[in-house]
Amino acid sequence: xxxxxxxxxxxxxxxxxxxxxxxxxxxxxxxxxxxxxxxxxxxxxxxxxxxxxxxxxxxxxxxxxxxxxxxxxxxxxxxxxxxxxxxxxxxxxxxxxxxxxxxxxxxxxxxxxxxxxxxxxxxxxxxxxxxxxxxxxxxxxxxxxxxxxxxxxxxxxxxxxxxxxxxxxxxxxxxxxxxxxxxxxxxxxxxxxxxxxxxxxxxxxxxxxxxxxxxxxxxxxxxxxxxxxxxxxxxxxxxxxxxxxxxxxxxxxxxxxxxxxxxxxxxxxxxxxxxxxxxxxxxxxxxxxxxxxxxxxxxxxxxxxxxxxxxxxxxxxxxxxxxxxxxxxxxxxxxxxxxxxxxxxxxxxxxxxxxxxxxxxxxxxxxxxxxxxxxxxxxxxxxxxxxxxxxxxxxxxxxxx
Amino acid sequence: xxxxxxxxxxxxxxxxxxxxxxxxxxxxxxxxxxxxxxxxxxxxxxxxxxxxxxxxxxxxxxxxxxxxxxxxxxxxxxxxxxxxxxxxxxxxxxxxxxxxxxxxxxxxxxxxxxxxxxxxxxxxxxxxxxxxxxxxxxxxxxxxxxxxxxxxxxxxxxxxxxxxxxxxxxxxxxxxxxxxxxxxxxxxxxxxxxxxxxxxxxxxxxxxxxxxxxxxxxxxxxxxxxxxxxxxxxxxxxxxxxxxxxxxxxxxxxxxxxxxxxxxxxxxxxxxxxxxxxxxxxxxxxxxxxxxxxxxxxxxxxxxxxxxxxxxxxxxxxxxxxxxxxxxxxxxxxxxxxxxxxxxxxxxxxxxxxxxxxxxxxxxxxxxxxxxxxxxxxxxxxxxxxxxxxxxxxxxxxxxxxxxxxxxxxxxxxxxxxxxxxxxxxxxxxxxxxxxxxxxxxxxxxxxxxxxxxxxxxxxxxxxxxxxxxxxxxxxxxxxxxxxx
Numbered sequence: 001x002x003x004x005x006x007x008x009x010x011x012x013x014x015x016x017x018x019x020x021x022x023x024x025x026x027x028x029x030x031x032x033x034x035x036x037x038x039x040x041x042x043x044x045x046x047x048x049x050x051x052x053x054x055x056x057x058x059x060x061x062x063x064x065x066x067x068x069x070x071x072x073x074x075x076x077x078x079x080x081x082x083x084x085x086x087x088x089x090x091x092x093x094x095x096x097x098x099x100x101x102x103x104x105x106x107x108x109x110x111x112x113x114x115x116x117x118x119x120x121x122x123x124x125x126x127x128x129x130x131x132x133x134x135x136x137x138x139x140x141x142x143x144x145x146x147x148x149x150x151x152x153x154x155x156x157x158x159x160x161x162x163x164x165x166x167x168x169x170x171x172x173x174x175x176x177x178x179x180x181x182x183x184x185x186x187x188x189x190x191x192x193x194x195x196x197x198x199x200x201x202x203x204x205x206x207x208x209x210x211x212x213x214x215x216x217x218x219x220x221x222x223x224x225x226x227x228x229x230x231x232x233x234x235x236x237x238x239x240x241x242x243x244x245x246x247x248x249x250x251x252x253x254x255x256x257x258x259x260x261x262x263x264x265x266x267x268x269x270x271x272x273x274x275x276x277x278x279x280x281x282x283x284x285x286x287x288x289x290x291x292x293x294x295x296x297x298x299x300x301x302x303x304x305x306x307x308x309x310x311x312x313x314x315x316x317x318x319x320x321x322x323x324x325x326x327x328x329x330x331x332x333x334x335x336x337x338x339x340x341x342x343x344x345x346x347x348x349x350x351x352x353x354x355x356x357x358x359x360x361x362x363x364x365x366x367x368x369x370x371x372x373x374x375x376x377x378x379x380x381x382x383x384x385x386x387x388x389x390x391x392x393x394x395x396x397x398x399x400x401x
Numbered sequence: 402x403x404x405x406x407x408x409x410x411x412x413x414x415x416x417x418x419x420x421x422x423x424x425x426x427x428x429x430x431x432x433x434x435x436x437x438x439x440x441x442x443x444x445x446x447x448x449x450x451x452x453x454x455x456x457x458x459x460x461x462x463x464x465x466x467x468x469x470x471x472x473x474x475x476x477x478x479x480x481x482x483x484x485x486x487x488x489x490x491x492x493x494x495x496x497x498x499x500x501x502x503x504x505x506x507x508x509x510x511x512x513x514x515x516x517x518x519x520x521x522x523x524x525x526x527x528x529x530x531x532x533x534x535x536x537x538x539x540x541x542x543x544x545x546x547x548x549x550x551x552x553x554x555x556x557x558x559x560x561x562x563x564x565x566x567x568x569x570x571x572x573x574x575x576x577x578x579x580x581x582x583x584x585x586x587x588x589x590x591x592x593x594x595x596x597x598x599x600x601x602x603x604x605x606x607x608x609x610x611x612x613x614x615x616x617x618x619x620x621x622x623x624x625x626x627x628x629x630x631x632x633x634x635x636x637x638x639x640x641x642x643x644x645x646x647x648x649x650x651x652x653x654x655x656x657x658x659x660x661x662x663x664x665x666x667x668x669x670x671x672x673x674x675x676x677x678x679x680x681x682x683x684x685x686x687x688x689x690x691x692x693x694x695x696x697x698x699x700x701x702x703x704x705x706x707x708x709x710x711x712x713x714x715x716x717x718x719x720x721x722x723x724x725x726x727x728x729x730x731x732x733x734x735x736x737x738x739x740x741x742x743x744x745x746x747x748x749x750x751x752x753x754x755x756x757x758x759x760x761x762x763x764x765x766x767x768x769x770x771x772x773x774x775x776x777x778x779x780x781x782x783x784x785x786x787x788x789x790x791x792x793x794x795x796x797x798x799x800x801x802x803x804x805x806x807x808x809x810x811x812x813x814x815x816x817x818x819x820x821x822x823x824x825x826x827x828x829x830x831x832x833x834x835x836x837x838x839x840x841x842x843x844x845x846x847x848x849x850x851x852x853x854x855x856x857x858x859x860x861x862x863x864x865x866x867x868x869x870x871x872x873x874x875x876x877x878x879x880x881x882x883x884x885x886x
Contacts, residue, residue: 008585010855014862015588018595021866026411058448069407070874079874086871094816096610101617116617159812162623258875 028074035072039064077260077314084260093158095259103255106156108197111204111255111264112149114163118396124175126400127388131181133375140228140385143176144220145169146347147187147208148392149201156197169392184223187392190216204264205253206393207318210272213350214242220351220387221358228385231338232358236276245271247309251317261313269317271307272350273298274357279334285327286369301330301353321349326369330356341383343367343374345399347391359384367399402445404594404650405601407873413442414654421658428578435658436550439559443522446563450521453492454557460488461531462552468538469545478539485535493528496520501726523563525723529689531556534570536693542571551577560654564647566665566685569692573660582659590656592862597649599865600642602872604827607820608639611813616783618809619793628809629796633776635813636783638824641670644683663688670828673767674750675740675774686723690716709745714738724782729790733781740774 030036043064047057073079087095095103100113127143134141150156152166166187176183190200190208193215200212208216218237225231249266256264280300282293293300306320322328324346330353338359342352348364356362363381365374378386390399402409417438424431444451464485471477496518503515534552537543546552555573556562615632618624624632648665655662669681679687691700698712714735721734744750777794784790806814814821835854842850 007855007858008589010858011588011592012584013855014595014859015591017859017863018591018866021863022410023415025870026415029407029411053449055449062445062448066406066408069411073407073411073874076874079871083871083875086868090819092816094812096607101610101614117623159808159815161809161812 025074029069029072032072032074035068039068077312080257081260081262084263087259087263094161095263097258099258103258104157104161105263106150106197107158108156109203109265110149110156110197110201111253111259112156112206113255113393114150114157114161115148115165115168115393115396117164118168120168120172120175120396122398123395123400124172124179126398127172127176128179128181130374130386130388130400131176131179134378134386137375137379139378139383141182142224142227142385142387143173143181143183144223144387144389145173145183145185145187146216146389146391147190147200149206151191152187165392165395168395172395182227184220184227186216186219186223189219202251202253202267202318204251204256204267205318206255206391207253207347208350210270210318210321210350211239211244213321213347214239214272214354217351217354220389221355224385224387231384232355234358236358237354241275242272243275245273247271247307247317250309250313251315252313253318254316257314266313269307271302271320272354273302276357277334278332278357280356281331281333282322283327283329283331284322284325285329286325297353297357301356318346318349321353323349324366324369325364327363327365328352329361329363331361332356332359335360339363339381339383340385340387341365341378341381342387342389343400344387344389345391345394348389351389367401402442404647404654405598405606405869405873407870408445410598410870410873413438418657422582425582432554432577433550435559436554436557439554439557439562442559443557443562447522450524453496453521453524454527455553457489457492457527457531458553458556459549461485461534461556462546462549464488464535465538465545465552466547468535482535482539486532489528489532489535493524496524498722498726526564526567527556527562529567529686530570533568533689533693537570537574543574546574546577558655558660560651560658560660561662564644564651566648566651566662567689568662568685569689572663576660580659580661586656586659590653590658592858593653593656594650595653595862595866595869597646597651597653598869600646600649600827602869603865604820604824605639605641605643605646606872607817608635608642608824611817612636612639612783615813616789616793619796620789623809624796625807625809626797626799627805627807628813629793630776631810631813633780633783633793633797635817636779637670637776638821640779640782641666642824642827668828668830670772670775671768671830672771673764674744675737675771676744676750678771678775679737679741686720690720694719710742713742713745717741727785728787729781729784732787732790733778736778736781 043061047061093105095105097103097113101116102113104112104114106112131141131143148165148169150163150165152170157163169185169187173183173185190212195212195215199209201208214237218234221232221234221237225234246268247270248268251267251269252261252264253267256267274297278297280295280297282300284291284293298304301322303320303322306315306317308315316323335358339361340352340355340359340363342348342355342362342364344352344364344366345368348366352362352364363383365377367374370377374386388400402413417435420434421431424434440451440455443454447454464481467481468478468485471481497520500515500518503513507513507515534555538545546555554577555568555570558568561568612632612635615624615629615635619629619632645666652662652664663685665683665685667681667684669678672678672681695712695716698715699708700712701709703709703712717734717738718731719734720737721730721732724730724733780793780797781787781790784793
């Protein structure tokens, strides 16, 4: 008697169950009318209205379709959770990732990525040139190096893996210093305020926490005052002047979403709002049109939709601090006299929101969306200072153009 | 469209199979349907270049008829054959090698402009299949097919269109009209497909991330020698499971529709010689070159030993060039030519392996030599340039290699132990070994063994399917190396 008898029979059993699974999956995917309706309206209809034999348009159509499938997959979060469970089961500290190469569980139990070594010369040249042009326009300029989730000279990554985010930033700063570009390296001050790593940064996201950002605003305001004389009342950015509302297990950040709650856990989210009276007009420019909102900090600046507890935890709560817009202008009707132009990435969100409490006007440009000349904008806007505030991870990626 | 994508799994596959079997009473309708979905499958990734595929189909259908009509007219037949070679290879040359040729010529003619020419996915595969059609008619192995859609079906058949196995027309001609679908083939095909999906999604994609990270880290000097070895080992696993996984899926899908494609891989990493490795790796490409290049050149049945070496050189240079327009591939091809020529010259397989003393020791030494050569070969194959390859090899063979496993290597192995163990085990022909094993045990015991095997097989297939979907939903890195060829 041979030991491979009945293989064909078992293959049929396996086939039957596998087919059932595939068909069920197929049926469930097709039974998400909203996703298909969105696809039809946003991708298919515009194409059908102007059909073109254009390779990029056809490719975009198919890739949009694949995105819909990816999104319409039944129980998507459960699949991601199962993925996270598998990583946990393997006790993995390094998770391969499509975007970041790898995600790591740090010694603090946080999820982070490591930055590769990058050439910074081009970024330095850009900043030096912008600084030179601002000088010729008589507008003070300050490059602010926001902290990276992984502190310099610490081995938070497993297996003593070397990452280069802070190295890249150090080389950029050295190149800027050689050309006397005004710099504020926020990193050291930020790490040495006596807060724990999870108080400084989200566990499941790469951003600083909101209380951390408030502290950073205070440090930044002090630095601006040091460099330009008294410009902002930095004393206002204290814990006593703000109220802190903590939502426990409320936020799964962008890194946590990639590995699942089982693996990363959930963050609490602290909403920080001023205790003092505020009145703002917030103007936002996106996709070629302005929109406006008037009211207090909590009404005009904070986007409370993102804090709805009925929304799933993977909602980007951080965007409550008025997310990534091409241009956002915040006018403070309670303070007179100073204007700040901030060029920023996503680290800038809570900073400009808080900073706006201390000056008459803050305008922030997001270089990922703003495609015009910053210098021309500043020339017309005539701010009292131009701040470039970027996370160390942005260094070496041509982020300043 | 990728086999290892949710759109294929959730929509394309169920729709195609259901419609195919609904058309079962009408073979021609079935064939026409598969032809159409094959074009759609290709157009999903190449919405414009699908026209080249259609052109190639009609061109070779016409050339095939021409060759057959020229029977008895030797000169005319030759002219048509040369025309066929020129047109097929000309299209392939333009898309694949023209930029490379211009970049070489630019050394002497600096004013030359090099236009960017995008490579249509799988052009080398469908060109070789199309050529095989005309060549088989020319050699009198088959008759020309008068139905262009059936020629189209052979050239564009979606399971193997993009990355093989490369079919020769003579092996498939009969199946186009007289294949027989049955439940046994269907279920074996589906199981094979799921196995291939698992190889691709659960192994190849994970190793792709490791190997790419290694190459990146070498570029800024952050890899130790042992880390570089582990990195290239990861690439060796990636390319094996990527390509053999794709072949498994192709063969499985073919079988679900009653087609029987030839095997493309036969556990190549257990080889004890480089010659054996190439008998087990990308078998359909080796067979193609053997049938249409090596044998017509005289093969090894020539009077001069020098001529055999020359014939080998031609085949290996072409094998290298077939894989891509880069010096790395040419050097990679010549690297294998040298190893195989030396093995032939010293009759390595015949004396050292078959009759070696002691046999097991020689096999271990042979295996070590083969795998070291293969890994060095993958460095050449993987690198973007010869300089990069040299740099990577430089790290691999640094003196500190003998200091044991360094932190980066320990990290990669530690973190991915499950994948490395699974990949290592998947390199062996367990099924073959078990199938030939007849235990001398009571019937009831063997019956229980079979039952256990059946349960493991069923649960294994389902587990692989669920795990693959999990990784696909997570959106893991999903490149197919051989799509570029």
